[in-house]
Amino acid sequence: MTLKKTASAAHFDDRRMEAMMGRLLQAGVLLASTLVLVGGVLYLKVHADTAVNYRTFTDEAASLRYPDRLIGLLKQGDPAAIVQLGILLLIATPVARVAFAVIGFAIERDRLYIVVSLIVLVVLIFGLLH
Numbered sequence: 001m002t003l004k005k006t007a008s009a010a011h012f013d014d015r016r017m018e019a020m021m022g023r024l025l026q027a028g029v030l031l032a033s034t035l036v037l038v039g040g041v042l043y044l045k046v047h048a049d050t051a052v053n054y055r056t057f058t059d060e061a062a063s064l065r066y067p068d069r070l071i072g073l074l075k076q077g078d079p080a081a082i083v084q085l086g087i088l089l090l091i092a093t094p095v096a097r098v099a100f101a102v103i104g105f106a107i108e109r110d111r112l113y114i115v116v117s118l119i120v121l122v123v124l125i126f127g128l129l130h
Helices: 014-046 060-064 067-076 079-108 111-129
Strands: none
Touching: 014 079, 067 079, 079 111
16 A cells, blocks of 8 residues: 655655654753743842741742733743743643644644544643643
């Protein structure tokens, strides 16, 4: 049985797709870890002389639930917001990988893997939002 590929699919084989996905994952993790490191260093610099009060709990992660609040804190240069952005990018990296897989399989016209990847993408997004 011979498979005919279009001109665009011929240049986009499995090996190239895997290499591109690997680069996507590497770039996402590297960017996310850099943001967390920079935000952490800035946070320690800003709060170096602050005594920790373990009797009260402050929810600094609340801005993760409200993107407009996180964006406002990022505009102010808040170090905790930079760390939170890095964490969000780390979470978004595998979601982007699955979205890229859907596109890659669509280019290859592999219907089974498109459907499977779309199911995985829907489950990931549903899990993140609920």
